[in-house]
Amino acid sequence: xxxxxxxxxxxxxxxxxxxxxxxxxxxxxxxxxxxxxxxxxxxxxxxxxxxxxxxxxxxxxxxxxxxxxxxxxxxxxxxxxxxxxxxxxxxxxxxxxxxxxxxxxxxxxxxxxxxxxxxxxxxxxxxxxxxxxxxxxxxxxxxxxxxxxxxxxxxxxxxxxxxxxxxxxxxxxxxxxxxxxxxxxxxxxxxxxxxxxxxxxxxxxxxxxxxxxxxxxxxxxxxxxxxxxxxxxxxxxxxxxxxxxxxxxxxxxxxxxxxxxxxxxxxxxxxxxxxxxxxxxxxxxxxxxxxxxxxxxxxxxxxxxxxxxxxxxxxxxxxxxxxxxxxxxxxxxxxxxxxxxxxxxxxxxxxxxxxxxxxxxxxxxxxxxxxxxxxxxxxxxxxxxxxxxxxxxxxxxxxxxxxxxxxxxxxxxxxxxxxxxxxxxxxxxxxxxxxxxxxxxxxxxxxxxxxxxxxxxxxxxxxxxxxxxxxxx
Numbered sequence: 001x002x003x004x005x006x007x008x009x010x011x012x013x014x015x016x017x018x019x020x021x022x023x024x025x026x027x028x029x030x031x032x033x034x035x036x037x038x039x040x041x042x043x044x045x046x047x048x049x050x051x052x053x054x055x056x057x058x059x060x061x062x063x064x065x066x067x068x069x070x071x072x073x074x075x076x077x078x079x080x081x082x083x084x085x086x087x088x089x090x091x092x093x094x095x096x097x098x099x100x101x102x103x104x105x106x107x108x109x110x111x112x113x114x115x116x117x118x119x120x121x122x123x124x125x126x127x128x129x130x131x132x133x134x135x136x137x138x139x140x141x142x143x144x145x146x147x148x149x150x151x152x153x154x155x156x157x158x159x160x161x162x163x164x165x166x167x168x169x170x171x172x173x174x175x176x177x178x179x180x181x182x183x184x185x186x187x188x189x190x191x192x193x194x195x196x197x198x199x200x201x202x203x204x205x206x207x208x209x210x211x212x213x214x215x216x217x218x219x220x221x222x223x224x225x226x227x228x229x230x231x232x233x234x235x236x237x238x239x240x241x242x243x244x245x246x247x248x249x250x251x252x253x254x255x256x257x258x259x260x261x262x263x264x265x266x267x268x269x270x271x272x273x274x275x276x277x278x279x280x281x282x283x284x285x286x287x288x289x290x291x292x293x294x295x296x297x298x299x300x301x302x303x304x305x306x307x308x309x310x311x312x313x314x315x316x317x318x319x320x321x322x323x324x325x326x327x328x329x330x331x332x333x334x335x336x337x338x339x340x341x342x343x344x345x346x347x348x349x350x351x352x353x354x355x356x357x358x359x360x361x362x363x364x365x366x367x368x369x370x371x372x373x374x375x376x377x378x379x380x381x382x383x384x385x386x387x388x389x390x391x392x393x394x395x396x397x398x399x400x401x402x403x404x405x406x407x408x409x410x411x412x413x414x415x416x417x418x419x420x421x422x423x424x425x426x427x428x429x430x431x432x433x434x435x436x437x438x439x440x441x442x443x444x445x446x447x448x449x450x451x452x453x454x455x456x457x458x459x460x461x462x463x464x465x466x467x468x469x470x471x472x473x
Contacts, residue, residue, distance in 0.1 A: 164437025
C-alpha cells in the first residue's frame with residue numbers, strides 16, 4: 001500500500017493535468033465536428049463523440065494500470081514488445097482490413113486496432129534499451145547500423161500500409177541527436193529533403209552540376225586550395241564549349257544533355273587527379289557523396305511514381321505549387337483554411353461553425369479537427385490550444401532532462417519527438433504548410449488506437465519518471 005501511495009504522490013500531476021485538459025478539449029470538439037440534432041446527447045454511444053468517451057475512460061484505466069506495473073518491466077521486455085509489434089505489422093498486411101486504400105487495421109466486430117500506432121511506442125522502447133546498454137556510443141558504424149535497423153524495420157512495414165504514418169518514425173532522430181549523434185547526420189537529412197524538393201523543380205543535369213560543385217568547394221575550402229575550384233570550372237566550361245562547337249560544325253544530332261555530362265566528366269576527372277596528386281584526404285567520401293546525390297535525385301521519380309499512391313503524389317505536387325486542383329485533392333485544405341480564417345479573432349461560437357455544420361471539411365473529426373477549433377474558437381482558442389501543447393512539450397523536455405537513467409531519458413525524448421512531429425504536421429496540414437499525410441492531432445482527433453497509443457506512450461514515461469527516485473537511493 002505504501003508503494004502505491006508513493007507512486008501517486010510522486011506522479012507529475014502537472015503533466016497529467018495537461019493530458020486531461022487536452023483529451024477533454026478533444027472530446028468537446030469531436031462532439032461539435034459531428035454534431036447531429038437527432039443525437040444531441042454528448043453521451044450518445046452510437047455517435048463518434050460517445051465512442052470517444054469510451055476510449056477516453058479506457059485510456060484512463062490503461063494509464064492507471066501502467067502506473068501499477070514495475071518500471072523495470074518496460075526495459076526488460078523492450079525487445080520482446082518490439083518483436084511482437086513487428087509481427088503484427090507483417091500480419092496486418094495479409095489479414096488486415098482495408099480502409100481508405102490502406103490495409104492497416106485489424107477488425108474485431110466494431111473495434112479496430114491499428115498496430116502502426118503502437119509501433120511508435122515499441123520502437124522508442126527498443127531504441128532506448130539499445131542506446132542505454134553499457135558501452136554503446138553513437139560514434140561507430142556498428143552502432144549506426146543497429147540504430148538504423150531498429151528504426152528502419154517498422155518504418156518500412158508501416159510505409160507499405162501508410163506512407164504518412166511512416167514519416168513519424170523519422171522523429172527518432174531527435175533523441176539520437178540528444179545522445180550525441182553528429183550534427184553532420186542531421187545536416188545530411190536536411191540535405192536529402194532539399195534534394196528531394198529540388199528534384200521536382202530543377203533539371204536533373206543542373207542538379208548534378210550543383211552537387212559536384214558543392215563537393216568541390218567543400219574539399220578545397222577545407223584544404224585552402226581555392227584556385228583549383230577555378231581550374232575545374234574552367235575545364236568544365238572549356239570542354240563543354242569545345243564539344244558544343246564540334247556538335248555545331250559537324251552538325252551532329254546529339255542532345256545538349258550529353259554534352260553537358262561529358263563536360264562534367266572531364267572536369268571531375270581533373271578534379272580528382274589533382275586531389276590524388278596533392279594527397280588530399282577524404283576525397284573518396286566526397287566522391288561517394290556525389291554519387292549518392294546523383295543517384296538519389298534520379299531515383300526520386302521512380303519512387304514517386306511507383307511507391308506513393310496517386311492522392312499522395314497529388315498532395316506533394318500541390319504543396320510545392322506544381323499542381324492546382326481546388327476541387328480535387330486540394331479541396332480539404334482549401335475548406336480547412338476557409339473554416340479557420342472565418343473564425344476571426346474570437347470564433348463563431350461553440351456548435352455554431354457553418355463550415356463544420358455543413359460538412360464542408362472532410363475528416364473534420366480526425367485529421368482536420370483543428371479547423372473546427374479555428375472556426376468556432378477563433379484565433380484566441382487556437383492560440384490557447386497551441387500554447388497548451390507547447391507547454392506540454394516543454395514539460396516533457398524538463399522531465400526527460402531530470403532522469404537519472406539513460407533508458408528513461410532516451411525514452412522521454414522519444415516520446416517528445418513523436419508528439420512534436422504529430423503536433424507540427426497535423427496543424428501544418430490544416431493550414432496548408434505541409435502535405436496532407438493523414439496523421440492525428442494527439443489527444444484531440446477522434447480514434448481509439450491513436451488515443452490509446454499516445455496515452456500508453458506518455459504514462460510509461462511518467463512511470464519511469466516516478467521511478468527515477470530509485471536512482472538516488
